[in-house]
Amino acid sequence: MQNLNLPLIQKVGGFTVENLSNVSCFRFAIPTAVRFSKRKFAISSSIWDGKSSRNINVSVRSQYLTPEEQQYQQQKFPSHSSNFHSQPEKMPPRVYVGYTIYKGKAALTVEPRPPEFTPLDSGAFKLSKEGFVMLQFAPASGVRQYDWSRKQVFSLSVTEIGNVLSLGARDSFEFFHDPYKGKSDEGKVRKVLKVEPLPDGHGHFFNLSVQNKLINSDESIYIPITKAEFAVLVSSFNFIVPYLLGWHTFASSTKPEDPTRTNRSGAELEWNR
Known part of the structure; x- marks a missing residue:
């Protein structure tokens, strides 16, 4: 009509x-x-x-x-x-955030990096690479001045972030990275991140050592992180981990009437027993 x-x-x-x-x-x-x-x-x-x-x-x-x-x-x-x-494919503009700690001899900036997804033939998307957190260490060049052109970077994976989250007041850990692992220049760049408790137990030292044989450099940058600053890092990491895993995209795309929810594997059906 x-x-x-x-x-x-x-x-x-x-x-x-x-x-x-x-x-x-x-x-x-x-x-x-x-x-x-x-x-x-x-x-x-x-x-x-x-x-x-x-x-x-x-x-x-x-x-x-x-x-x-x-x-x-x-x-x-x-x-x-x-x-x-x-x-x-049109996505909102990317937003950059971070948390920076300034000390007398160095500065540390912590920034998250998003996960990556691969499109499937069905029109869905699959997580292809987890997100991570980038640590950037810059040495001081003067009073309240820092030389970011000499910065050294270290990427924390989701599992390594878990180590930071579970760190106690007297605990320490050490991570080793080789950016060229599996490539022709493997072993020529060595990065070691050490986190150790401060002598008074109210914080931790973050120490990044980078040995680069490609340019014949060997540099070590350390910065003390107070208990309050470390608490901010822990709170930020707790918040961002699900996003680094891509779980927020799954939650936003799942609806009660989604037909894919009825297509369950045998392992999932055990909860219906």
Whole structure:
């Protein structure tokens, strides 16, 4: 059925009437003639009040748009929902955040890096690489000045972040990285991150040593992290770990009516026993 949009506000019997001053509950309109045009039609009606009749004219305009008009409106007023579905690769702008600790001999910046996903033939996405946290150590070049051109970086994996989260006041750990492991330059760059408790037990030393045989350099940068600063790191790591694993994308894409929820493996069905 075609929806009709009547240009006037007052309506009688489903039609808009130009003048209803003489129409009451005892009067009714009877259409007597209809004249169609391309986009509208006119109706000649008679109002009967039980004694006499009176002719009135009713103009009705259709809401239907021709294909040419629909195409023009879609070009002039594009739909946000259609753009979203036709361009799923369009993502919000990336935002960079971090937490920086400044000390007399060095500064440390901690920044998260997002996970990576691979599209599947089914249209879904699969996690291809976990996110990580980047540690950037910069030596001091003066009073409250730091030489970021000489910075050394160390990436913490999700598991290594777990070591930081489980670190006690008197605990320590050591991580070793070779950026060229499995490549032709394997063993030529050696990075060692040591975390040790401060003598008073109210914080930890973060010490990064980088031995680079490719450029014949050997540098060590350390920075003391207080108990309060370490608490901020722990809180930040606890928050960001699910995002580094990509679990937030799974949670946002799962709906109660999602048909994939019914396709479960045998291991998952054990909870229905």
